[in-house]
Amino acid sequence: MKIVLAPDSFKNSLTAKQVASAMQTGLQRVYPDATFVKVPMADGGEGTVQSLVDAKNGQILTEKVINPLGVETQAHYGLIDDGSVAVIEMAEASGIQFINEYTRNPYVTTTYGTGQLMKAAIKHGAKTIIIGIGGSATNDGGAGMAQALGAHLLDADNNELKYGGAVLKKLSKIDISEMLPELNDIKIIVASDVTNPLTGKNGASHVFGPQKGANEEMVEFLDDALSHYAKVIKKDLGKDLEQTPGAGAAGGLGAGLLAFTNAKLQSGVDIVVNYTGLKDQVKDADLVFTGEGQIDFQTKFGKTPIGVSQATKEVNKNATVVAIAGSVGDRISELYPLGIDAIFTCVPGVQSLDKAISDSGKNIEQVCENVGRLFKSVTTRG
Numbered sequence: 187m188k189i190v191l192a193p194d195s196f197k198n199s200l201t202a203k204q205v206a207s208a209m210q211t212g213l214q215r216v217y218p219d220a221t222f223v224k225v226p227m228a229d230g231g232e233g234t235v236q237s238l239v240d241a242k243n244g245q246i247l248t249e250k251v252i253n254p255l256g257v258e259t260q261a262h263y264g265l266i267d268d269g270s271v272a273v274i275e276m277a278e279a280s281g282i283q284f285i286n287e288y289t290r291n292p293y294v295t296t297t298y299g300t301g302q303l304m305k306a307a308i309k310h311g312a313k314t315i316i317i318g319i320g321g322s323a324t325n326d327g328g329a330g331m332a333q334a335l336g337a338h339l340l341d342a343d344n345n346e347l348k349y350g351g352a353v354l355k356k357l358s359k360i361d362i363s364e365m366l367p368e369l370n371d372i373k374i375i376v377a378s379d380v381t382n383p384l385t386g387k388n389g390a391s392h393v394f395g396p397q398k399g400a401n402e403e404m405v406e407f408l409d410d411a412l413s414h415y416a417k418v419i420k421k422d423l424g425k426d427l428e429q430t431p432g433a434g435a436a437g438g439l440g441a442g443l444l445a446f447t448n449a450k451l452q453s454g455v456d457i458v459v460n461y462t463g464l465k466d467q468v469k470d471a472d473l474v475f476t477g478e479g480q481i482d483f484q485t486k487f488g489k490t491p492i493g494v495s496q497a498t499k500e501v502n503k504n505a506t507v508v509a510i511a512g513s514v515g516d517r518i519s520e521l522y523p524l525g526i527d528a529i530f531t532c533v534p535g536v537q538s539l540d541k542a543i544s545d546s547g548k549n550i551e552q553v554c555e556n557v558g559r560l561f562k563s564v565t566t567r568g
């Protein structure tokens with residue numbers, strides 16, 4: 187009997203590794219002799235660094251960077267595969283958690299700190315960077331990130347642009363001659379949380395600007411500024427990115443990475459499936475457990491449980507895939523054709539969110555034990 191445990195983290199509660207351990211504890215009460223393999227998962231969003239570091243026995247490093255408001259902070263990134271691969275979450279340096287209702291202002295917030303994290307990883311010897319983008323406080327098209335890596339963004343008087351999304355309107359020329367030379371040889375894989383274009387009604391400013399503090403007038407201004415930025419990128423770097431899917435992720439950092447580096451955008455969960463070697467583990471598994479704090483129809487848009495179920499069914503049609511969630515939302519029936527055989531919530535009854543979060547480890551153990559009992563009784567009855 188082989189059981190693979192491949193959950194995402196449960197937000198604000200347990201890391202993916204802790205969820206996998208709780209699953210194992212519950213299932214072991216039913217299957218004491220089974221072989222258990224834990225593969226902590228993520229989808230490019232929050233928890234990706236921790237999951238990949240846990241899955242690959244990597245290390246977490248800390249770097250002094252500036253946050254979106256230009257204030258010094260400590261940010262973490264991961265190194266795996268003997269330091270050759272760095273894993274970065276842009277939100278660690280430039281995320282929305284750094285701003286509040288008084289300080290949020292996408293005219294000035296910058297992704298400079300994200301560029302500093304990338305630079306640190308490169309200086310540490312990384313040859314590949316996996317970067318999860320989303321959850322940002324910024325709308326600067328990744329301009330700050332490019333500046334941290336040595337790009338000069340100049341106005342008509344050859345002055346360096348300051349930080350933020352608003353000044354992009356003054357951009358006249360991009361000079362990449364002093365960008366970090368190592369960048370040419372670094373593979374950059376971008377896991378973006380959305381597929382929005384850079385500009386327009388579905389673009390970064392219109393869709394995500396308001397949550398970062400942009401009112402209607404600011405949204406229009408920022409959208410124009412990003413459109414202008416895209417035109418200068420096209421003129422000076424020869425890349426036409428304005429409508430590229432994913433270019434609008436993280437306030438246009440998607441576009442910035444595509445413009446200033448040789449980055450490729452990919453599905454976050456596919457990247458993690460790849461790097462953890464999940465398919466090798468599930469190909470001879472009898473049972474595969476996955477899960478996430480919340481599961482609903484949106485899970486099908488590239489969230490971990492679907493990535494795990496699809497990867498499993500691709501190599502092993504006979505495995506049963508079970509998903510465990512803290513909360514189960516609408517239209518989960520849309521997930522069954524995508525390879526998840528059954529979905530269970532681990533919450534035992536009506537209770538406060540705080541209680542559900544604080545008890546999540548023991549709740550996951552219990553539901554996994556029950557699912558294991560059912561599976562055993564059905565499969566041994568003959």
Ligand SMILES: O=C(O)[C@H](O)CO
Pocket residue numbers: 319320321322323379380394434435436437
């Ligand atoms: O950071 C943002 O703007 C959103 O998460 C979309 O990427």
